[in-house]
Amino acid sequence: MADARSSARSGIAEDVERLADHLERVNFGAYADLLQRPWRLAWLNWVGGVFRGLGIGIGFTIVAGVALMILDALTMLNLPVVGKYIAELVRIVQAELHQPTY
Structure with missing residues (x-):
């Protein structure tokens, strides 16, 4: 009987x-601390959102620039059907870039 209790x-x-x-590996203490301090949780979420937005903006700018460079290179190949549409798109983008802002 004593052996059963000790093994249990x-x-x-x-x-x-x-x-x-497991709780130590998932950093449960830090999570519980954040739940007890809601202003810190809000601050961390706000800062994360700002940096996420900056990353999306910079990333989209780079991707769009590369895409425009590729389209510009395709216009130089003088493809009969596609070249006309790409040239028009590049012309529109370049006109917008050189337009003065108020």
Whole structure:
């Protein structure tokens, strides 16, 4: 009877130890701290959103620039059907770039 109790206790102790290890790995303490300080959570979310927005803006600018360079190179190939549409698109974009802003 005593052996069954001690083995049950050791099994529970092992379970508690595994649970503690898991909570430590997922950084549950920092998450609980954020939940207790909502202004810090709001601040971190705001800063993350600002940097995410900057990354999207810069990334889109780079992708659009590369796409326009490729389209410009395709116009130099004088493809009969596609070249006319690409040339018109490049002309529109360049006209917008050289238009004064107010």
